[in-house]
Amino acid sequence: MINLYANKKKCCGCTACLNICPNNSITMEKDKEGFLYPVIDTESCTSCEACVRVCPFHKKEYKEKIPKDQAVYAMRHTEKSVLKKSTSGGAFTVISDYVLEQGGIVYGAVFNDRFEVVHNKAADKKQRDKMRGSKYVQSDLGTIFKEIKNTLESGKNVLFTGTPCQNDGLKNYLKKEYSGLILCDIACHGVPSPKIWTDYKTYLEEMYHDKVKEVNFRSKDTGWRNSSLKVELTKNIYIKNMQEDPFYILFFSHLILRPSCHECIYANYHRVTDLTLADYWGIEKSNRAFDDDNGVSLVLANTKKGKDLIKAVKNKTEIAESSHDDFYQPIFEAPSKISSKRKIFWEEYINKGKIEVLLKYGRLTPVQWVIKKIAVPVLKKTGLYTFIIKVYFK
Numbered sequence: 425m426i427n428l429y430a431n432k433k434k435c436c437g438c439t440a441c442l443n444i445c446p447n448n449s450i451t452m453e454k455d456k457e458g459f460l461y462p463v464i465d466t467e468s469c470t471s472c473e474a475c476v477r478v479c480p481f482h483k484k485e486y487k488e489k490i491p492k493d494q495a496v497y498a499m500r501h502t503e504k505s506v507l508k509k510s511t512s513g514g515a516f517t518v519i520s521d522y523v524l525e526q527g528g529i530v531y532g533a534v535f536n537d538r539f540e541v542v543h544n545k546a547a548d549k550k551q552r553d554k555m556r557g558s559k560y561v562q563s564d565l566g567t568i569f570k571e572i573k574n575t576l577e578s579g580k581n582v583l584f585t586g587t588p589c590q591n592d593g594l595k596n597y598l599k600k601e602y603s604g605l606i607l608c609d610i611a612c613h614g615v616p617s618p619k620i621w622t623d624y625k626t627y628l629e630e631m632y633h634d635k636v637k638e639v640n641f642r643s644k645d646t647g648w649r650n651s652s653l654k655v656e657l658t659k660n661i662y663i664k665n666m667q668e669d670p671f672y673i674l675f676f677s678h679l680i681l682r683p684s685c686h687e688c689i690y691a692n693y694h695r696v697t698d699l700t701l702a703d704y705w706g707i708e709k710s711n712r713a714f715d716d717d718n719g720v721s722l723v724l725a726n727t728k729k730g731k732d733l734i735k736a737v738k739n740k741t742e743i744a745e746s747s748h749d750d751f752y753q754p755i756f757e758a759p760s761k762i763s764s765k766r767k768i769f770w771e772e773y774i775n776k777g778k779i780e781v782l783l784k785y786g787r788l789t790p791v792q793w794v795i796k797k798i799a800v801p802v803l804k805k806t807g808l809y810t811f812i813i814k815v816y817f818k
């Protein structure tokens with residue numbers, strides 16, 4: 425067995441190589457951080473190099489910063505109950521409703537019965553509802569690209585949703601355009617380690633002597649801007665907001681992201697999909713009427729197919745045309761910076777007691793506490809935050 429990748433920062437784990445291998449010689453194996461990487465069985469490999477050619481993770485060059493024909497929208501689902509279960513403004517539900525109503529199949533990220541994050545398919549709204557909500561863990565795609573190809577070849581329409589690198593992996597794997605395929609990515613500033621999530625979930629279960637039954641990584645019980653991790657156990661409820669929950673702090677401190685996320689080639693306005701969904705940060709300034717802190721989606725329509733789909737759902741949702749000057753989205757400007765403490769965190773985590781290390785690093789320093797708990801909320805309320813971020817990235 426040999427590794428397919430030369431450097432972990434150059435492998436985003438999209439599984440295009442695994443899916444394309446004609447000899448099934450590639451498997452995805454977990455490293456010490458719990459991320460999946462492709463390894464080749466040299467016995468059955470015929471050195472055809474299909475796996476090398478299919479890899480999407482190579483820097484692309486663009487002439488302009490912002491593509492000229494990209495359309496921008498603010499979107500909000502009309503039902504409060506849907507907004508509550510969605511991370512942003514529920515654009516995913518609006519778009520997937522349309523695809524399902526046309527007889528199509530939706531692919532997206534769900535929890536399995538062990539609360540690991542995997543990609544799955546939905547042929548109806550009940551199955552689709554499980555895809556709602558961001559899961560802050562890298563999802564396991566398995567061999568779903570092969571299944572998607574079969575679904576497309578059978579003449580069914582498909583909506584694929586996932587991170588930009590997963591979408592690009594699928595695109596490269598399929599090799600040709602399918603008129604029935606809609607690609608939809610989410611803004612993604614990095615995917616956390618599945619191992620840390622599993623260990624953290626186990627810690628919560630041990631602390632409460634109870635079993636997890638539902639997880640919401642972006643509970644809006646404390647507002648959209650100040651969302652919380654809410655874990656419902658059979659007899660208890662754990663809820664802590666993003667400045668207090670250790671998992672959230674590790675995530676936002678960039679200690680537990682996949683190494684390739686820090687060299688993400690998709691951290692720009694040039695999307696590889698038909699539609700891109702994100703939080704609409706800056707809505708309080710650009711369209712106050714839309715903002716009641718229950719969440720608003722930023723939707724980028726990147727292709728004609730994406731724009732046609734927006735036209736088709738226009739009357740089913742609240743939607744407003746917008747522009748690139750109206751929102752801010754740091755991950756369209758540059759990849760997330762790696763933490764200077766990442767190496768030491770992982771050394772301690774692997775070699776010493778896991779939970780102690782997780783709790784030690786999953787705490788804000790006094791300076792971070794003042795910035796995150798006091799300064800940022802005040803700046804956000806006044807609208808100055810949008811201004812500062814925009815100036816910073818100019």
Ligand SMILES: Cc1cc2nc3c(=O)[nH]c(=O)nc-3n(C[C@H](O)[C@H](O)[C@H](O)COP(=O)(O)OP(=O)(O)OC[C@H]3O[C@@H](n4cnc5c(N)ncnc54)[C@H](O)[C@@H]3O)c2cc1C
Nearest residue numbers: 510511512513514515516532533556557559585613702703
């Ligand atoms: C790891 C991660 C990082 C993110 N980073 C940012 C960011 O930097 N800026 C920002 O504005 N928004 C970020 N988001 C949130 C994302 O923008 C919202 O999911 C998106 O706006 C859709 O929200 P919605 O209200 O339309 O629908 P929702 O119902 O919240 O949409 C859920 C959609 O997200 C997909 N999804 C959920 N979890 C995963 C996962 N682990 N891997 C792949 N796909 C997943 C589902 O398949 C579904 O299509 C991130 C989400 C994730 C999972």
